[in-house]
Amino acid sequence: MNTLTTPERRGLSAISTPGGRMLIVAADQRNSMKAVMADAPGGPDGISRAELADAKADLVRYLANHAQAILLDPEVALPDIIDDGVLDRDTALVVGMDASGYETVDGLRYTRFVPGMTARRVRDLGGDVAKMLFYTRPDKQGADSEVARQIRDVVRECSEEGVLLIVELLTYRLDDESEEDYAAAFPALVTDGAKLAVECGAKVLKLQYPGSAEACAAVTEAAAGVPWAVLSAGVDHETFVGQVATAVANGASGAMAGRSLWKDSLSITTGAREKLLTARALPRLRELKAVLDG
Template sequence: MTNNMTTSERRGYQQICGSNGLMMVVACDQRGGMRKVLADTKEKQAAIDEKALGVVKSGIVRHLANKASCVLLDAVCAVPDVVDEGVLARDTGLLVGLDASGWDTDQNGYRISKLVPGITARRTRKLGGTGAKLMVYLRPDTPDANKVNIGIIRDCIADFAAEDLLLVVEILTYQLEGESEAEYKTAFPGLIVESARISIELGAKVLKLPFPGTAEACAEITRLCNGVPWAVLSAGVDHETFIGQVETAMENGASGVIAGRALWKDCISLDAKVNEERLESIASDRLNQIQDVLDRHAGRA
């Protein structure tokens, strides 16, 4: 299994990166998470249908993501509308999210990742995607927790390789039943590092990972990746915290950012005017600050 990109995949990767050669991707493929930002009760959240969510996402694309190198969107309520309606800028790449909202659990309480039905590599291409993003949950320290999800990674990598289309593999981890907060926090850096190792061994060519907690863990991920680019995600932390994480990740070999809630979580609204005003001012300023960090690290040896 090789982690080297083909010419077609490399072209796709170039298109999700900016002119500085680094990823600056605005993530807005969330559905359940975005509903929680938009409404404060389960009843109000349930009342936000896919069409309404699509309108909010379209606003994020128009007023924020078009200023970035790429946007990550779902195929449930956002794609292909942003393409067909001329919202997505011609110079902004498009990653299509393969994962469904939420997760299943097996008899042991382990998380089983879910995919949106029918969104294959071929379908991603038909939707206008530059490539796609797959998210799965792993607990590298608990092999029995990973069998199904590793199979999902392997199958998706094979599907996209057959179509010669770029695939970004995202790994999240989670707290096990009976595991304390302190135990999980202590284990977290190692879980992310080992998740990167597993993904590389399965043939991933671009990774999206949570900030692993330390500079040392970032450096170890870069060493394991051995040239495979990895982007740090925001996991919904506040912007000031995330800027520090981006700085540390970039200092230790990361190749960019795929960020969502840290940019827009307090900016989006079902009111289109409020959505526009806050995305054009607050969220766009945050995007510029992240871009400044990336620019300082561009062209490193």
């Protein structure tokens, strides 16, 4: 297990329930958040940055302030949500360091940083914890690969700044790979990605659901004591609750839920958002917390 420093332990505590499980509302999405606001005049392309920022603020007010933590981006949401007093003092802030999209080099995907984002900038924005996304194909990328170097560098930078880093991993299908071959390889790709990240110093992981109880147990073994949380990946709430229950029963340490909570609650209209987030998304959050804490 990669040992947490004292400030990193404080960060992990801040994003965890009283039962010790991570519970974070993910709201750092940008284009995918616009896409679910289907009632916007002109569709997603017609949504302005200000309108998206307002939606994120309402998501914090009516949903995330009831969670242990909220994951937000520094491009649209921050620092306004802090400066305007929207975020509750008892809800921890996780700051996403990654920009939308990715670059492709020799068929492999690489994440980009939000310009100017550093561990110190996370602190300046009021963050308790940082998050960085990495695309991984561990069957093509080993400990000497560029993505491994990037993981090591960000882990080291955040640790030196006293900021806990959540390393998010997404695996993906290669251009010359069939859907069937990718589906067969998927559990091992998630497991081996976790192993690679831990070897690079990761202290907390955010991972795709690997597909089964057996695969979750394999991920837990590969993580070697490093806590890992399941990401919702846009599935419906009922599916995600089942995935979380299976994952926690097999060693996972929490959940980071985004669209599974709020994708059908983000109207372009403020009044409708409040009603939907309160009546639809908030009960889902409470159900997820009950599953996590048993």
